[in-house]
Amino acid sequence: MHIPQFGLGTFRLKDQVVIDSVKTALEVGYRAIDTAQIYENEAAVGQAIAESGVARQDLFLTTKIWVDHFAEDKLIPSLKDSLQKLRTDAVDLTLIHWPAPQLGVSIPAVMQLLLEAKQQGLTQQIGISNFNIALTQQAIDTIGAEHIATNQIELSPYLQNLKLANYLTQQDIDVTSYMTLAYGKVLNDPTLLEIATQHQATTAQIALAWALQQGYAVIPSSTKRENLISNLKAQDLTLSSEEMQLIAQLERNGREVNPEQWAPEWDQ
Template sequence: MTQHVIEMPDLGVGTFRLEGKTAYNSVSMALEVGFRHIDTAQVYGNEAQVGQAIQDSNIAREELFITTKVWNDKLNKASFIDSVKESLAKLQVEQVDLLLIHWPSPSNSEPMSEYLTELKKAKELGLTKHIGVSNFTIANLNEAMQTLDSREIFTNQIEVHPYLTNTKLRAFCQQHDIHVTAYMPFVVGKVLKDDTVLDIAKKHNASPAQVVLAWINANGMTTIPSSTKRENLKDNFDDSVKLDNDDIDRINALDCGDRQASPEFSPQWDE
């Protein structure tokens, strides 16, 4: 296992679609429960609330792993670095642990080499400890590796869950030692009602959420589920469930290509 996989906690808390007080409360509760890995993005509009929750928690900065992502309209030489500095000001930190390109979809069709060079510059300037990408396909990663050494790509944050196992892309990432961070693990709650997942949960005397997170963990990925309820955060944080090969095979078989995040500017997805 490479060093960076250990450094980023396997389980983080996501903040997508959480705004205002809701975002603040979710992050505050998550930190109280024990989460130390927090994921946000410029476009979520909640970096200030996330930063305030971190500030108010009084948890030492070095104990936390903070990720944010640069939005499509900032993927150019003119705006990139300033936008990252703005994110840091909102988050009330001097540096994030991980800075990602949110989508390989610059608003003005800037070349990838331009925004990845800026990403690298953000790291050189000490604005982030690590750099990575999000929603990058195999074709995108091949292009990215013309600008960045694959060892510099700390993670590819992509949609992965039992209904979209994304096996081909994950295998490519593994081949190039690019760690995978899985988002939307619960398919907006859909998979938590799945009969197979419920059956495995019963077998392990666990919750459906714990089973899904154990499946992600067994596949060597990091994940960032979000929740606004303390009991769900506690439930997610309990990683005592260990699945056997039969459980893993049964969950793998649920793949049906049910993609949740596919805005009109998405890349051409890998089948």
């Protein structure tokens, strides 16, 4: 993979809550942290990393460029601002957060700017988030698939996004699954509960293991130490082909995140 398979998400976590989450995660073994400009927590994440005692070179840090900063005179300055907040000279991965076709965003122009940021040494790798197949192809046609480390997409047992995920795999672009637990909706799923019982595991671990076993990266978030530790242990689970098939049958196109002003037309 171009990127770590297991990381900590920080969506909806702010101020002391995100500081505590990140510091605890680093303490228990996480080494990849995912944030974004729109989360308004980059400075807090930077503070948590600084206070953690973990060396910057031992971490994989991801941020995402918000749609307000796509203009030619804004994208790179906004990334430099993010770096200042995160207290680092460069991040490991920078993503375009949403393609926002309804706003008339030019994907080729934005991808060129992102590649320029990489060439300036502001980010080690670049990628996309919430892109459908057609827009991903636009990005590939502009800068080449070799420059696109990942497409971070909503993906869970209830929204398996197979058409897009298979396309990305064919292009050698890593799939990063966010919302893998579907805002916690999968946690009481009878199928996952049954599989969890067989493995003496939690349903969260089963859902994460299902994604990991397909080669996807995951970035679950938590504010509780025990859950942070528990989620990490999903990496130790191996599900049988029968169990994977049972989870495959949970597909229901259960999308949780679909902001109409920023989202593309999703692949069905």
